[in-house]
Amino acid sequence: MKRVAVTGIGVVSALGANRESFWRALAAGESGIRAMESVAPGTVRFPNAAEARDYRIADHFDEKEVVLLDRFAQFAAVAAREAVIDSKIGDSKIDWTPDLRERTAIVTGSSTGGQTSEDESFRDYYERKLMRFSPFTIPKAMSNAGASRISFEHGITGPVYTVSTACSSANHAIGQAFWMVRNGAVELAIAGGSEAPFSPGMLKAWEGMRVVSPDTCRPFSLDRKGLILGEGAGMLVLEPLDRARARSANIYGEIAGFGMSSDAHHLTQPLAEGAARAMRAALRDAGAAPESIGYINAHGTGTLANDPTETEAIRAVFGTHKLMVSSTKSMHGHALGAAGALEAAATLLALSRKLIPPTANFVAPDPACDLDVVPNIARAVEIEWALSNSFAFGGLNAVLAFRR
Amino acid sequence: MSEDLKSRVIKVIAKTQRIPLETVSIDSTFEELKIDSLDGINLIFALESEFNVDIPDEDARAIRSVRQMAQGIAHLMAQKSAEQGAA
Numbered sequence: 032m033k034r035v036a037v038t039g040i041g042v043v044s045a046l047g048a049n050r051e052s053f054w055r056a057l058a059a060g061e062s063g064i065r066a067m068e069s070v071a072p073g074t075v076r077f078p079n080a081a082e083a084r085d086y087r088i089a090d091h092f093d094e095k096e097v098v099l100l101d102r103f104a105q106f107a108a109v110a111a112r113e114a115v116i117d118s119k120i121g122d123s124k125i126d127w128t129p130d131l132r133e134r135t136a137i138v139t140g141s142s143t144g145g146q147t148s149e150d151e152s153f154r155d156y157y158e159r160k161l162m163r164f165s166p167f168t169i170p171k172a173m174s175n176a177g178a179s180r181i182s183f184e185h186g187i188t189g190p191v192y193t194v195s196t197a198c199s200s201a202n203h204a205i206g207q208a209f210w211m212v213r214n215g216a217v218e219l220a221i222a223g224g225s226e227a228p229f230s231p232g233m234l235k236a237w238e239g240m241r242v243v244s245p246d247t248c249r250p251f252s253l254d255r256k257g258l259i260l261g262e263g264a265g266m267l268v269l270e271p272l273d274r275a276r277a278r279s280a281n282i283y284g285e286i287a288g289f290g291m292s293s294d295a296h297h298l299t300q301p302l303a304e305g306a307a308r309a310m311r312a313a314l315r316d317a318g319a320a321p322e323s324i325g326y327i328n329a330h331g332t333g334t335l336a337n338d339p340t341e342t343e344a345i346r347a348v349f350g351t352h353k354l355m356v357s358s359t360k361s362m363h364g365h366a367l368g369a370a371g372a373l374e375a376a377a378t379l380l381a382l383s384r385k386l387i388p389p390t391a392n393f394v395a396p397d398p399a400c401d402l403d404v405v406p407n408i409a410r411a412v413e414i415e416w417a418l419s420n421s422f423a424f425g426g427l428n429a430v431l432a433f434r435r
Numbered sequence: 436m437s438e439d440l441k442s443r444v445i446k447v448i449a450k451t452q453r454i455p456l457e458t459v460s461i462d463s464t465f466e467e468l469k470i471d472s473l474d475g476i477n478l479i480f481a482l483e484s485e486f487n488v489d490i491p492d493e494d495a496r497a498i499r500s501v502r503q504m505a506q507g508i509a510h511l512m513a514q515k516s517a518e519q520g521a522a
Contacts, residue, residue, distance in 0.1 A: 076492070241476050241492045257492075299473045335496070336472070 035212045036275040037283045039118030039268030040376050041110035041223075044363045045081035045261055049113055052085070053363070053373075054380050057388035058409050062362045064247050064259050064392075069229035077243040081261035081364025082229060099167055100180060101145030102227035106264035106369070107177025108184060111137075111221050115185060117281075118268035120219070124278040127186065136217040137178050137191040138208040139266075140200025140224030142368030143233065144174030150230035177225045177264070189217055198330075200224050201371030202421040202429035205267060206289030209431075212269045223372035225264030234260075240299075242334050248365070249392040250331035250358035251338050251400040258332040261364020265372030267379075283379040287416075287434040288317025294426030301337055301422055306330075306344035309428035313418060314348075317432035321349050324432075325414035326387055328378045329404075330422045331358020332365055339399040341420065355412070357405040361391035371421040375431060378419045382435040385413045436509040443485060444505045451481045464500045478504075486512060 042049065045063030046056035056063060066072075067080040083106070088097055091109050100108070121127050148171040155161040170176065175193040182191045190211070194203045201224025208222030228234075237243050237260060244257035275282050290312025294305030314321060330341055345356060359377045366373055381387050386409050393406035417433045441461050449456040452468060459468065465475060479495045482488075482504065488511040498504050 239476070239480060241479075241495060245492070297471070297473070300471065 032213050033215060034272035035209050035269050035286050036272040036280070037267050037286060037379050038270055038275050038280040039114035040283060040379060041113030041117065041266045042263065042373065042376050043083055043086055043106045043110050044263035044366065044373055045083055046363050048083060048086040048090070048109070050117070050376065053376065054384070057359055057362060057377055057380070058386055060362070060389045060391045060407055060409055062247065062391045064364060067229070070231050070234060074231055075234045075238040077238065077245055079247060079259060080229065081259055083263050099171065101148045101171045101176060103141055103145055103147070103225045104171070104176040104180050106227060106262070107139055107225035107266070108180045110223060110225065110264035110266040111181040112184070114221060114266040114268045119280060120268065131218060132186050133188045134218040135187045135189045136208055136211050136220040137181050137187055138204040138220065138222045139175070139178040139181070139193045140202070140204035140368045140371065141174045141177060141193060141195060141226055142197045142200050143226065143228055145172040145176055146233055147227055147230040148172050150232040153232070181221060187221070195368065196427045196429070197423035197425060198365070198367050198370055199421040199423035199427050199429040200368035201265065201375070202419065202431055203291065205286070205371065205375055205431060206291065206429055208269055209286040209289055212271060218270070220269040221266055222269060223264060223266035223375070224369040226367045226369040227262045228260055228367055229262060244333060247392045248333040248361050249394060250329065250333040250361050250390050251342070251397060251402065251404040252393045253395040253397045255333045255335070255338065255397070257334050258360070258365045261360070261366035262369070263363065263366050263373060264369050265376045267372070267375060284382045285434045286431060288313045288315070288319065288432030290314070290316055290430045292428045294428070296426050299424050301340040302426060303340050303343035303347060305426055306341060306420065306422055306428050307347040309430045310344065310348045310418060310420065313430040313432045317434070319416055319432060322352050323416045324349070324354055324418055325412070326354060326378070326381065326417040327356045328374045328417065328419040329356050329358045330420040331360055331390065333358070333360065337422070338397070341422070342400045342402055345402060353403065355387050355405050355410065356402045357388055357390045359388050371419065371429065371431070374419045374421070378417050378433050382414060382417055382433060386411050387414070436505055440509055441505050444482065444501065444508060447481050447485050448478060448501060451478050459501065461502050461505065466499070482508060488512060488515060
């Protein structure tokens with residue numbers, strides 16, 4: 032089995048439209064949560080969101096292309112472009128030969144796909160009584176639109192597909208891609224997730240669930256009131272470590288393990304034992320002892336239900352072992368099917384730049400979440416191993432293990 | 436709290452939970468009726484529609500019995516008619 036390195040990272044999020052602005056905000060503990068602009072004020076009860084405000088379509092696509100691309104697919108393409116450029120694949124030492132293109136995988140995650148486009152078309156039909164639909168509604172709305180776009184753009188002809196497991200989508204996608212590179216099924220992979228959930232219909236559905244905070248996202252903190260929705264994309268370039276070293280690539284870190292589990296319990300109530308099983312599976316897959324883990328990028332949604340349950344799960348796996356746990360959702364929001372990808376990027380940057388991003392908006396400790404949650408201020412620490420947790424509605428858990 | 440309001444609340448609960456009407460009383464707790472958190476928010480959704488009121492998220496989370504639910508709705512309806520009277 033091959034060791035798997037991450038040699039490229041691309042990010043679009045509420046913290047800016049590229050990787051470095053994302054990291055600058057995380058390192059400074061600056062939250063991207065602001066008054067929501069995507070829909071008219073008063074559309075939903077919660078006024079705030081983590082929208083990708085610095086993202087400008089015209090910086091990345093011409094007008095004709097955008098007609099065929101939902102916002103979530105644009106995010107996927109832009110993040111993948113940045114990741115591929117960052118990895119320097121295509122330069123003299125590693126060329127996009129037809130063979131490499133065929134031996135490259137793309138695996139993306141998305142929870143809701145192009146439902147902004149779908150919502151708009153349905154509105155035309157139900158509300159405006161327009162009887163004709165754009166022929167592009169279906170290809171824009173399909174959840175694999177982002178993966179397909181990345182494939183066209185880079186001429187990648189290998190295995191390309193999309194995973195949809197709600198808030199675990201990106202971790203499931205990255206985990207699958209990691210396994211394919213590790214076992215030699217492919218030579219290279221682009222993996223991550225993208226999401227753009229700010230359409231009126233989707234926001235009303237979230238309002239109905241009563242899990243969105245009326246103010247901000249304060250994971251693990253006393254006085255937390257729920258999650259804050261986010262959008263964006265994260266994409267990683269994965270390749271065998273030996274080849275990355277041979278071509279003197281910039282290596283952010285390794286993906287060392289992947290673990291999945293299902294709670295088999297409840298549609299929306301999380302179960303600590305299910306989350307714990309996914310963390311144990313990731314450790315086992317990585318061959319890492321619990322004591323070696325220095326940091327967990329938590330699922331940490333800031334809901335009343337998630338945070339104590341995740342704390343219980345972490346305690347079950349790690350016992351009294353001291354480790355840092357932070358939720359970067361406090362800054363980039365909960366980007367659903369992109370969440371795991373943004374958090375994988377955050378975790379890899381934390382390992383390589385030796386700085387643990389904090390849990391922002393933290394007010395006071397909640398006794399039910401008695402972890403070291405790195406409140407509000409980043410911590411300069413050298414860590415060798417880290418985990419990143421994603422737990423989805425439906426009880427589906429996916430955990431990645433990273434190594435510097 | 437009127438008898439009419441109580442019986443409307445009970446009817447909505449029985450219908451939403453797909454349980455016989457006679458199994459629900461004003462003194463039933465959500466636990467006895469096996470109403471979990473997701474059922475709870477679905478119930479609130481049904482009651483908001485039935486009475487045309489908006490139940491705030493934080494109040495919704497605190498409700499654990501039929502009586503609390505009916506009292507909360509009676510309070511919201513009284514508030515609404517006071518507001519309409521003032522206008």
